[in-house]
Amino acid sequence: MKILGNGLGLAEGEHWAKLRKVANHAFHGESLKNMIPDMVASVETDAAKQLLEGKNIFDMLNKLCSLLFKNSYKIRLPGISKLFKTSDEIEGDKVEKEIRNNILEIVQKREKKAVTEKEDSFGTRKEVLQLFGKQNPNPDGIAKLKTMNMIINEALRLYPPVIQLSRKTGREVRLGKLVVPANVQLVIPTVAFTMIPQIWGQDAQLFKPERFSEGLAKATKDNMAAFLPFGMGPRICVGFNFATTKAKIALSMILQRHSFTLSPGYVHSPLHFLTVRPQHGVQVILHSL
Template identity: 65%
Template sequence: MHNSVMEIIKKREEKVKLGDIDCYGTDFLRLLLKAYHDVDENKRILVQDLIDECKTSYIAGQETINSLLSWTVLLLAIHTDWQDKAREEVIELFGHQNPHPNDLSKLHTISMIIKEALRLYPPTVAFIRRSEREVRLGKFILPANIQLFISNLVVHRDPEIWGDDAHLFKPERFSGGVAKATSNNVAAYFPFGIGPRTCVGFNFATVGAKIILIMILQRYRFTFSPTYIHSPVINFLLVPQHGIQVILHSLKSDEGPS
């Protein structure tokens, strides 16, 4: 991985030297490269720091994709009506061609499905924050310098926010966006955190999960396996303890389930 990261870094630096791009691009790598080349030596980061940050971003994003994709596939295997809707959208937009990243924003149904999967099974189920000063939250007064354990898993399933069906898989709740789904309390939905410390792997994970899900839907119909035992566990991320068991049915042959 070290060599792969260095190759990406060198290619980006070479593009800047040749004038193909300005300011090292517009992504997370740009911020790291700017810090690496900072004119102030006291603010400059070491090349090993640069590489480590890239590795962390990739690994965190990859593991998040695995978690998100597992729960999404399981939910669609159970709720086959939504699986059919998602496949119809995919075929209408892409046919049987590989998806292009520029067209992912057109995926309304799949976006709702992924948002709902993240609501029910967020990759990280809690965040720790520290109060810098005393603050009042409703009837509570929080002293300065205490650690706060904030569980998005609890908030995401709160009936007072989401309604009596908060425990159910209903992607349509996001048809009007997060604001409408939360009755304008957008801070009640934070599968990747919120604010400036939102997980850096957020976009990588959601885009990656969409692309993989599209390619699965183009090739297979999948149904819930009776061997599956529902046992979510926290193993760094929220994952199914025994994996996800679904039955795959090829859409391109008559071979039956695999």
């Protein structure tokens, strides 16, 4: 019975009711409707492969069933299995372990596939391949990297390397309702502006490059000062174009050659130390295309 676990089929009472509620929800019309495209895709492409993967598991389940059946009327003292195992019990444990490993293998394979598919969910690789094919990036194409530009903007919004600007008033100035005398040092916490829900919405903390799909003015609801990763005015970052162009070239060349996933060892820990940076680096796993 160990292999059957404590699932819905064997659960009782309150535990059963809880599991049943979850299962009802999972198999409810709406949830099921959302699964249909995946079901269709899996029937079209993966059916044969899945059958092969699954066959091994069903063979082992059959073996386990016959062991259970063979032993179901045998009387054993409670706890004796811990001290002494019959050959059937040893065989049963082995089969159970194999089933578990097989299932885990299938799950891991699916997870890996899902991550690889998700990796280009914004269509950036498609965009790169359409513009450059396998050739090196060229200036005309770089200017047309629309989704990549959106992704870079969104990354800079959430993790601006420079989190504040500073200015000193050369003379008395009026800032809205505020009159600031001459020689005052002002700190402008630009990072705080990137989280204003009235501008960015309730999902301001989420990574959503599509918010930049219709340009900066639309994304900031005409408050261009809400997005200042490179500063503003005459002292705006002089390397602005250099930095974004280099990033686009590097990303394009990676996407032309590799798919990549975040390493399971990566720990998300942005650290502000002069600039914002990943405290422990960003470990990715590259797969050649």
